[in-house]
Amino acid sequence: MSDPFTSPGSKAPPKPFTVTEGQRRVRSFVLRQGRFTPAQQRAFDALWPRFGIDYQGQVRDFDTLFGRSAPLIVEIGFGNGAAFRHSCLLDPARDHIGIEVHAPGVGRLLNALDNDGIGNARLYHHDAVEVLENEIADGSLDEVRIYFPDPWHKKRHNKRRLVNPEFAALLVRKLAANGRLHLATDWQDYAEQMWDVLDATPGLVNRSGARGHLPRPAWRPQTHFETRGQNLGHGVWDMIYDRCALPESPSQ
Numbered sequence: 001m002s003d004p005f006t007s008p009g010s011k012a013p014p015k016p017f018t019v020t021e022g023q024r025r026v027r028s029f030v031l032r033q034g035r036f037t038p039a040q041q042r043a044f045d046a047l048w049p050r051f052g053i054d055y056q057g058q059v060r061d062f063d064t065l066f067g068r069s070a071p072l073i074v075e076i077g078f079g080n081g082a083a084f085r086h087s088c089l090l091d092p093a094r095d096h097i098g099i100e101v102h103a104p105g106v107g108r109l110l111n112a113l114d115n116d117g118i119g120n121a122r123l124y125h126h127d128a129v130e131v132l133e134n135e136i137a138d139g140s141l142d143e144v145r146i147y148f149p150d151p152w153h154k155k156r157h158n159k160r161r162l163v164n165p166e167f168a169a170l171l172v173r174k175l176a177a178n179g180r181l182h183l184a185t186d187w188q189d190y191a192e193q194m195w196d197v198l199d200a201t202p203g204l205v206n207r208s209g210a211r212g213h214l215p216r217p218a219w220r221p222q223t224h225f226e227t228r229g230q231n232l233g234h235g236v237w238d239m240i241y242d243r244c245a246l247p248e249s250p251s252q
């Protein structure tokens, strides 16, 4: 696969993910270079050492990284980072880990975190599936947020959707007892898939009952992709799932 960040003449932001040789997986994103501004490049150069976490493929000690022991929130695919930034300011008692593959969004958020003097945030510029699998300890997350994941609405692309049974089981493993999962989508067909998958996932309970959703909670500001969806006449579905005990496996 050609790497959009190393094509001739492009200003190359840090490579967002590593591809292990011989390992091909269906990913929930396709990298597009997009517009990467000099300000975003400067943000990477100057602010990555302060806010960035380089993917290493080993379980992290976030208490050491943040310099305190606090509940952890992970936001997957934060886009331009508006909801993430809002939450860091609103919820200073919890530490926030943002994961995004789109370099311009990471650059924008780095600048915002710096402007606001935010201390309870760190960012990965990497595939969230690999970060969860390899860098986050089991049972360690207080909350996972996935706001307006790419809908991959064409039938032949549905397989790229992030929320699938394997990913749901991974989330259950990473959430702490009594942790929660908050999702939002503006695609009815994806909402249906989320219910199909998550209502059937052992260890998760839909707070609104089977195939239920809630109004947008106060901690989630309206996001860019939500506005775009509303302009297209889409609805919005917020769903919260609580992590509950797994059913006991039958004794031998």
Ligand SMILES: C[S@@+](CC[C@H](N)C(=O)[O-])C[C@H]1O[C@@H](n2cnc3c(N)ncnc32)[C@H](O)[C@@H]1O
Pocket (backbone or CB within 6 Å): 028, 029, 076, 077, 078, 079, 080, 099, 100, 101, 102, 105, 126, 127, 128, 129, 146, 147, 148, 149, 150, 151, 162, 223, 224, 225, 226
């Ligand atoms: C439709 S956008 C939504 C952005 C933002 N949450 C919002 O509501 O405006 C989905 C985002 O998820 C990111 N994304 C998709 N798959 C990802 C993955 N596996 N790891 C990290 N980011 C991912 C994309 O780069 C994109 O920015």
